[in-house]
Amino acid sequence: MKRIIYLLPMGEIEQIILKEIEQKVKLAFNLDTCLLTPIPNPEYAYEHRREQYFSSRILEQLTKLIPNDGLKILGVTDVDLATPVLTFVFGEAQLNGCAAVISIKRLRQEFYSLLANQQILLERASKEAIHELGHTFGLLHCDEKECVMHFSANITGIDRKELNFCSSCLSVLIQNCKDLND
């Protein structure tokens, strides 16, 4: 039974961020995690007109890169992500699929012309990672503002929510992971 969530850094990502995400993801899903060797920035996903990277193109690529024993794969990048319909996204995932991607670019205080704050960045990155991986486990956006599955359209929304799943999302997650734990 596949029980590993792989983390794949794309481009240069600080080790401390990757370690933090790995640890929090492990706790949130109670599954093994493994940090893969970094690969270059996803230039194939670059959209010249928008000067952004289309996250859906990255997801396609990630499904090809997941190791055989991998249950899920989470790409972590520092490029600005977007989709054809949205001006930006913090991350994207395949609902009930195996791939998810997050960008830390808009999670940094510096992006909003504020002083860098590592602690805040680590917390935001962990929340986004758990949120997007949550979608791969079939979780939808949640109405509870504090739940990690609540949809955040801006950075204050991410800061408002917690790292945890609310009880109803948790029960769906447990149900959807039942086969893994049997």
Add this chain to the structure above:
Amino acid sequence: METGRILIVDDEEIMRESLTDWLKEDGYSVDAVEDGFKALEAVQKEKYNVMLLDLKMPKMDGLEVLKRVKEMKLDIPVIIVTAYATVDTAVAAIKQGAYDYIVKPFHPEELGSIIKKIIEHQNLVKENILLKKELSHRYQMQDIIGKSSKMQAIFELIRTVAPTKSTVLIEGESGTGKELVARAIHENSLRPEGPFIALACGALPQSLLEAELFGYEKGAFTGAVSQKKGKIELADNGTLFLDEIGDIDAKTQVDLLRFLQERTFRRLGGTEEIKVDVRIIAATNQDLKKLVNEGRFRDDLYYRLNVFTITVPPLRERKEDIPLLVNHFINKYRIETGKNIEKISESALQILMEYDWPGNVRELENAIEHAVIVNEGPIISPKALPNFCYATKSESKPTKEIEKSLQEIEREHIISVLLSTKCNISKAAQILGINRVTLYRKIKEYNINLDELKF
């Protein structure tokens, strides 16, 4: 997590996929089609909460799709989602009935909040309809309205007797709605599609009543120039409602009794026995038992009619229904008169609550019709109410006064005098035997609103 069904219409696959993926994360059920023709097919097959429509598409453009959707009179809000935004197209789209217009790519919050708002509104409308249905089921039966326990008991009796074939006797004062009860029984019977024929027995002299009831053959009497069917015959396979049954003469009582026993009758001047299947509902505002005792009503007919009795209470015994009835009549006459009346003021309603309504619901309906016609502004004020609402109130004072404090009586008396003097303070003070300053002080003390009392 949201629920709702969304149709995406976009010729670009990447747009359809991107939107679909994003909306599915919100919990929406999403269908996506690539052109206008497929969109028009889809909306006819499925019920969607929202349509997200691209503007620039080959074959049929978004504005044409929007136009056709509107022509189909489908109640589906359309949001134009386009990458090619111009003021002209936005104006054209909104003019053609688009709910909103947004430009791709959009901020993650933008489209989500529009869709959420639409679906929340749709859910509210649905909830409102359900609540209204529930309310109308609980407090209304056909045209009878009442939440009081007495009326709830009447509804229950109607539901019990309606599906049977039993003859029903409805008792109650004039204006209590006996005919409405009879109609409700008919509507809830096993043959509501059959005729409901009403006959006010008290309004006709004996000879005419017989002719009306049983019909006549040509030449049966002077003026009977052709055969005419009577109400009993017209009510075949339905219900015959005989109002004011206590007023029918002895001869017609015998004929009616015979009909109730045999279920056959002969037209006046006729020889043929005609068999009909008619349910009889009779009503009276008199004490039939008393009429029987006085020998004015046949006891055998009384027992034939009195199989199942429903006694409709007078309005004064179910005053808690007055606000509900008032709202119902305001709605009715607002539509009839086209006047913008929203509701009744607290003080005007208070006057209606205190009146004893000898003419019952019919009198209340007349009062509201009058008020809707004469009232100025959206809220019915006391001055729009007919005079009788005040007159009888003071007449009925002695029975109630014993329960009232001196201050209450003083307040009511001041209001009565102010009404009778059309709020002329000098005159009112003179009648009350106090000076104007004292009257003003009392008006303030008792919180009397002069504006509401002015005619």
